[in-house]
Amino acid sequence: MQEHREAAHLAALGREWIAAWNSRDLERVLALYDENSEMTSDRIQALGFDSSGTLTGKAKLRMYWGKALTLLPNLHFELIDTYVSPDSVVVFYQNERGAKICEYLRLNALGKIVQGSANHLAH
Template sequence: MENVYNFVKNWIKVWNSRDISTILSHYTDDVEVTSPMIRKSGFSDKSTLKGKEEVGRYWKEALKKFPDLNFELIDYTIGENCITIFYISVSDLLAMETLWLDQNKKIKKVNVCYRPI
C-alpha cells in the first residue's frame, strides 16, 4: 500500500480531532470492530460490534468518557490489505490496532489489543 505513513498519521490525527463524523468517514458501512473495551466499558456484553451505526454509537459514548483522548503513534506495520498501528491510547494504555482495508482503502474490520487492562 502506497503512502502508509500518511494513512497512519491521518488516522491518528482524525481520532485526535474527536470529530465522530470525520472518524466514521474512514470506515465502511458494514465495519466490524472487536475490542475488549466494548465489554469493559459496559456498552455491550459482547466484544464485537457490526455496522457503522452501532460502532458510531459506541465511539460517541467513548469520546464522552475520555474528553482528553490523544493517541500518540509509536509505530506501525503493514500486511496484506491491513495495517497494524501501535500507539499510546486513552489512560496511557499501549494499544495495537489492526485495520483491514477494502479495495477503496476504507477500513472494513478492526481488532484492538491492549497491554493487559
C-alpha cells in the same frame, strides 16, 4: 514500486486514523470505515455494549465511540509506529493515560476499514 506506494498509503492511513481521533471529530473517524465494518475490543463490553466484544456497522460504532469520547474528554493518541501488510495496517500508539495499544485495521479494495481490533497489553 507499486508495493512501496501501497505500504506508504497504508502508513498514511494509520497517521490519518491517529489525527482523526485526536481531532475528536467522530464523523472524521467514521469516514475511514466501510458502512458494514466490524470492530472488536474488550472496551465494547466494558462500556455496556455487545457482550461478544464486537460491533458491526457504522451506526453501532457511532454510538460506542460517541459514548467513549464523552467519557474520555482528554483522549489523545501519540503514534509510535505503523506496520503494514498487503491489506492491513497495525497502528501502534500510546493513549493519554500512557497505555500502549495496537489497533489492527483491515481494508477493503476501496481503502476503507472493514475490520478493526483494539489489542491491549495483557497484564
